[in-house]
């Protein structure tokens with residue numbers, strides 16, 4: 023079966039396998055920033071934005087995304103550089119092994135897009151589906167606060 027999928031603003035015609043997940047399709051097409059953790063919806067490593075909302079791509083059948091838009095972590099950067107969330111994760115040292123980072127960043131972007139000034143509990147809730155084995159979440163929460171502040175300052179310009 024063929025589907026049309028816009029990935030990181032590029033419209034693609036893609037051949038998919040029966041039963042293939044969006045995670046498998048994206049990785050097969052070279053979007054290796056989308057990580058496979060549990061494969062069962064429990065860790066958030068595979069999160070992407072699907073029509074602007076974070077979803078676990080391991081739970082989405084590729085056949086169901088025909089005509090839709092996906093942004094992976096690779097697509098967050100633009101000509102001006104890293105997305106403020108990516109930048110803040112780097113600066114705050116919110117990355118250790120980095121395996122959870124793409125999904126965590128995607129969840130944070132979804133959160134800040136829909137709630138530009140979240141409180142700490144809202145940040146915790148926003149990343150509650152994303153497991154990290156390394157960091158204890160403190161630096162990631164700080165990074166999301168930093169990104170929120172900067173994005174807010176940018177919005178005021």
Ligand code: FES
Pocket residue numbers: 057058059060061062063064065066067068069078079080081
């Ligand atoms: S790999 Fe998709 S939620 Fe863990």
Ligand code: FES
Pocket residue numbers: 116117118119120121122123153154155156157
């Ligand atoms: S930085 Fe290693 S799992 Fe999160």
